[in-house]
Amino acid sequence: MKWFDYAAPGSLSEALGLLERNPGALLLAGGTDLLVQMRARRKQADLLIDVKKAPELNELSLDAGGLTLGASVPCYRVYGNRDVARAFPALAEVAGLIGGTQIQGRASIGGNLCNAAPSADAVPLLIALSARCRIAGPGGEREMAVEDFCVAPGRNALGAGEILVSLRIPAGGAGFGAHYLRFIPRNEMDIAVVGSGVSVRLEGGVVSAARVALAAVAPTPLFAREAGDSLVGKAPDAAAIEEAARLASAAARPISDMRGPAEYRRHLCGVLTRRALTAAVAAAQGGK
Amino acid sequence: MQSKVHVQTTINGEPREFLCEPRQSLLECLRDTLGLTGTKEGCNDGNCGACTVTMDGRVVTSCLVLGVEAAGAEVTTVEGIARGSALHPLQRAFLENAALQCGICTPGFLVAANALLEAEPDPDEQRIRLWLANNLCRCTGYDKIIRAVQQAAREMRGANA
Numbered sequence: 001m002k003w004f005d006y007a008a009p010g011s012l013s014e015a016l017g018l019l020e021r022n023p024g025a026l027l028l029a030g031g032t033d034l035l036v037q038m039r040a041r042r043k044q045a046d047l048l049i050d051v052k053k054a055p056e057l058n059e060l061s062l063d064a065g066g067l068t069l070g071a072s073v074p075c076y077r078v079y080g081n082r083d084v085a086r087a088f089p090a091l092a093e094v095a096g097l098i099g100g101t102q103i104q105g106r107a108s109i110g111g112n113l114c115n116a117a118p119s120a121d122a123v124p125l126l127i128a129l130s131a132r133c134r135i136a137g138p139g140g141e142r143e144m145a146v147e148d149f150c151v152a153p154g155r156n157a158l159g160a161g162e163i164l165v166s167l168r169i170p171a172g173g174a175g176f177g178a179h180y181l182r183f184i185p186r187n188e189m190d191i192a193v194v195g196s197g198v199s200v201r202l203e204g205g206v207v208s209a210a211r212v213a214l215a216a217v218a219p220t221p222l223f224a225r226e227a228g229d230s231l232v233g234k235a236p237d238a239a240a241i242e243e244a245a246r247l248a249s250a251a252a253r254p255i256s257d258m259r260g261p262a263e264y265r266r267h268l269c270g271v272l273t274r275r276a277l278t279a280a281v282a283a284a285q286g287g288k
Numbered sequence: 289m290q291s292k293v294h295v296q297t298t299i300n301g302e303p304r305e306f307l308c309e310p311r312q313s314l315l316e317c318l319r320d321t322l323g324l325t326g327t328k329e330g331c332n333d334g335n336c337g338a339c340t341v342t343m344d345g346r347v348v349t350s351c352l353v354l355g356v357e358a359a360g361a362e363v364t365t366v367e368g369i370a371r372g373s374a375l376h377p378l379q380r381a382f383l384e385n386a387a388l389q390c391g392i393c394t395p396g397f398l399v400a401a402n403a404l405l406e407a408e409p410d411p412d413e414q415r416i417r418l419w420l421a422n423n424l425c426r427c428t429g430y431d432k433i434i435r436a437v438q439q440a441a442r443e444m445r446g447a448n449a
């Protein structure tokens with residue numbers, strides 16, 4: 001790695017100031033993507049701004065309306081927080097799926113999102129959970145739906161000088177269920193061949209809302225809106241779920257690479273979406 | 289502009305200080321600057337776990353931590369695991385179960401397993417395997433490592449009973 005300087009600002013405003021004054025700076029959270037990429041010379045910086053010490057990015061708090069998840073909160077804090085794990089079991093599960101114990105000691109959900117890998121495991125679930133991004137920059141603050149955040153492989157929608165502060169995830173509550181499933185050759189520590197994150201809301205035995213998003217089948221995590229919408233107004237039975245899974249598979253635009261051929265990925269989209277929806281429906285019915 | 293950073297930290301319970309370049313990993317600082325060569329380098333990209341240490345109680349791969357990030361933190365390396373000149377129960381169990389061959393993965397396994405047993409004295413096999421998924425071993429085939437951790441867990445529970 002080339003020489004860089006290091007700063008660990010104690011607040012968001014200090015971090016924003018540093019970033020504005022140093023156009024060649026990059027932000028460091030857990031470093032599990034960034035340091036690997038810098039070592040491989042895929043990224044360079046003259047300053048790393050360690051944002052982990054800013055309280056705004058470290059917030060993990062539940063209220064009646066939902067969860068505020070600071071951008072640099074490491075995964076172990078997400079699944080280690082009993083209230084969060086109870087209110088958002090699918091989120092806790094995905095936090096326990098990224099890398100292994102050591103990676104989870106450092107890696108953040110915000111970093112997973114900002115890195116904008118098509119295969120990022122947390123992103124489809126965040127989309128399914130209707131998460132919104134709180135972004136701060138030189139011009140003030142703005143919000144964005146998480147499905148609009150990743151724009152190309154490794155590229156996100158942040159402009160110069162902007163920082164992802166936190167994610168806001170609305171409360172699920174009764175009748176709501178979510179689930180993420182990925183396919184990898186090992187049980188852990190591998191990159192998804194395909195992932196599917198889903199959520200359903202049931203009212204009076206009928207689906208009132210559903211969302212499906214996919215990993216590793218497009219240049220960015222893919223929001224398969226039609227797949228979720230197809231369930232609305234139906235009873236969540238096998239036929240309805242099968243149709244949604246078919247639409248997810250049709251929405252996929254996979255490539256062939258060393259992890260799997262495109263056709264295989266398309267097939268997996270359907271299988272994983274069907275299984276994830278079945279699990280989410282069971283959770284929404286209070287079965288889990 | 290390019291000046292080294294003075295880092296004050298605690299390693300294995302003792303206050304330590306060192307100078308490092310911001311780009312140096314904690315792994316490099318431990319091995320090359322502080323002479324704590326028990327911590328090993330395997331992949332240098334977070335996959336193998338040979339460089340595992342604990343930082344403020346969490347196991348981390350020290351190749352993906354910057355040395356400067358250790359400022360004010362508490363770090364434990366494999367050198368901090370033995371109890372004086374006596375082997376830690378995990379270390380003894382690794383020897384007795386032949387849970388190592390070349391040994392390069394062993395310090396990482398010891399640090400990671402120790403963190404598990406401190407938090408959860410009675411993990412089942414599945415839990416141990418999952419916890420140690422970030423540690424790779426190319427020699428033993430893992431079964432002996434798992435058996436060693438189970439034996440140490442039994443002994444440690446007995447000693448604390």
Ligand SMILES: Cc1cc2nc3c(=O)[nH]c(=O)nc-3n(C[C@H](O)[C@H](O)[C@H](O)COP(=O)(O)OP(=O)(O)OC[C@H]3O[C@@H](n4cnc5c(N)ncnc54)[C@H](O)[C@@H]3O)c2cc1C
Pocket residue numbers: 026027028029030031032033034035036051057071072097098099100103106107108109110111112113114115119120121122158162163164165189190191333334335
């Ligand atoms: C061994 C290993 C296994 C892995 N396994 C998985 C896996 O199973 N699934 C998976 O999805 N990923 C996996 N990863 C990738 C990585 O761990 C995750 O993407 C992780 O969530 C990244 O978070 P971080 O906090 O380490 O981010 P960092 O590496 O610190 O940052 C990631 C990127 O986001 C930028 N950034 C960080 N914070 C902000 C912010 N607040 N605002 C704007 N930009 C920001 C950084 O500049 C950088 O470009 C693995 C990595 C390793 C090394």
Ligand code: FES
Pocket residue numbers: 328329330331332333334335336337338339340349350351352
């Ligand atoms: S050397 Fe750090 S994980 Fe392999």
Ligand code: FES
Pocket residue numbers: 387388389390391392393394424425426427428
């Ligand atoms: S003993 Fe050789 S890698 Fe584990």
